[in-house]
Amino acid sequence: MKFNVLYTAITAALITIATSCDSDNDNNDGNSTVPTPVAVESITLDRSDITLVVGETASITVHVSPDDAEYDQVTWNSSDPKTASVDNDGTVTALADGTASITAEAGGKTATCTVTVTDVTAPAQIGDYYYSDGTWSTEPDKSKTIIGIVFWTGNPTADDAVLAKDHPECTHGLVVSLDQQVSAWQTNYEAYGKTVSEWIQDNAPGFSLPITAGGIDDPIQKIVGYNNTKAIEAFNASFDNSQWPVDAVSASVTYRTAVKAPSETSDWYLPSPKELSLLCCGELTGNIVITQPVMTNVKLINAQIEKIKGAPISKNSFWSSSEAYNPQQPLSRYAAWNYYFNDDMKIPLSYSFKDWNEYARVRFVLAF
Numbered sequence: 001m002k003f004n005v006l007y008t009a010i011t012a013a014l015i016t017i018a019t020s021c022d023s024d025n026d027n028n029d030g031n032s033t034v035p036t037p038v039a040v041e042s043i044t045l046d047r048s049d050i051t052l053v054v055g056e057t058a059s060i061t062v063h064v065s066p067d068d069a070e071y072d073q074v075t076w077n078s079s080d081p082k083t084a085s086v087d088n089d090g091t092v093t094a095l096a097d098g099t100a101s102i103t104a105e106a107g108g109k110t111a112t113c114t115v116t117v118t119d120v121t122a123p124a125q126i127g128d129y130y131y132s133d134g135t136w137s138t139e140p141d142k143s144k145t146i147i148g149i150v151f152w153t154g155n156p157t158a159d160d161a162v163l164a165k166d167h168p169e170c171t172h173g174l175v176v177s178l179d180q181q182v183s184a185w186q187t188n189y190e191a192y193g194k195t196v197s198e199w200i201q202d203n204a205p206g207f208s209l210p211i212t213a214g215g216i217d218d219p220i221q222k223i224v225g226y227n228n229t230k231a232i233e234a235f236n237a238s239f240d241n242s243q244w245p246v247d248a249v250s251a252s253v254t255y256r257t258a259v260k261a262p263s264e265t266s267d268w269y270l271p272s273p274k275e276l277s278l279l280c281c282g283e284l285t286g287n288i289v290i291t292q293p294v295m296t297n298v299k300l301i302n303a304q305i306e307k308i309k310g311a312p313i314s315k316n317s318f319w320s321s322s323e324a325y326n327p328q329q330p331l332s333r334y335a336a337w338n339y340y341f342n343d344d345m346k347i348p349l350s351y352s353f354k355d356w357n358e359y360a361r362v363r364f365v366l367a368f
Helices: 002-023 159-166 196-203 225-238 247-256 275-279 297-309 332-333
Strands: 042-045 049-053 055-061 061-067 077-078 084-086 091-094 100-106 108-118 130-131 146-153 173-182 317-322 335-340 349-353 360-367
Touching: 002 061, 002 084, 042 049, 042 100, 042 108, 042 360, 049 055, 061 084, 077 297, 084 100, 084 130, 091 108, 130 335, 146 297, 146 360, 173 247, 196 225, 247 317, 247 360, 275 297, 275 317, 275 335, 275 349, 317 332, 332 335, 332 349
Parallel strands: 049 108, 317 360
Antiparallel strands: 042 061, 055 091, 077 100, 084 091, 100 108, 130 146, 146 173, 173 360, 317 335, 335 349
């Protein structure tokens, strides 16, 4: 009988344990518990629109809310795969000029980003925004860094043999910087006592001389700012000239560090009188030494600058990279050409003593 009692006690205990374990998996009503999946409430993208040039890529990041939502995966789709494709991780590739909608979907919720693709081979236009990556567009692209405004289109290497040699790819046009500075042309010109061009003629024969009269056949009529700037850089680099450097060209060299230009450009330089005339008036027929100012081009450029809250080209005189030469005025050897961006000036292009800086400014350009 003792054995039967022990057996009965053990059996009862096991039944109690089994019943207890089963009850752990039951609700109060006796039904089995199954966790309810957390549904996706919304998804968002880190950008709502992108502008790309053909060949460029961009990554879109998606966020699913709530963080513990359950879903299989994020799927991506392009409304026009021939314009912009998208892969499984949200990387968009620009393929052709046009617009496409990139849509991400997760858990039945969607979010969309509009992708605008432009073809960089399309010719630049006056007033286009020019970016640090060497592209341009008519309207500002907030995803890129604007460094200047296109103010002339054409081949700037046509007149400038040095530019053609150093940067044969720069055949699209000219860009003006978004900044300007107060500067003399050459503060210690009197102590130097000669023209910079005299030194260049004797020591840097690979350059055309940055000195010009105002005649129709003189260099003043040509796009030669790059040549002039590089020639004067050679002058400034000589230890013999360390006491009287050309300040305006030193400023352009410093600006290259402050505002990086694309490698396929000329980088920033001090414009020639012709380039300043183009910036102010656009292309003129015949002599750029005019007696009535034409402000058409600069007004267009300033309107574009104002859209991005940049510094407009002020109504000041801007130094060129050209020294002045007038046989009838011996003191002209101590002067450099400047251009007044002021419609009150009867003759906008003139020359002034090199240490003048009261109303003098410098603004830089690059060829692209």
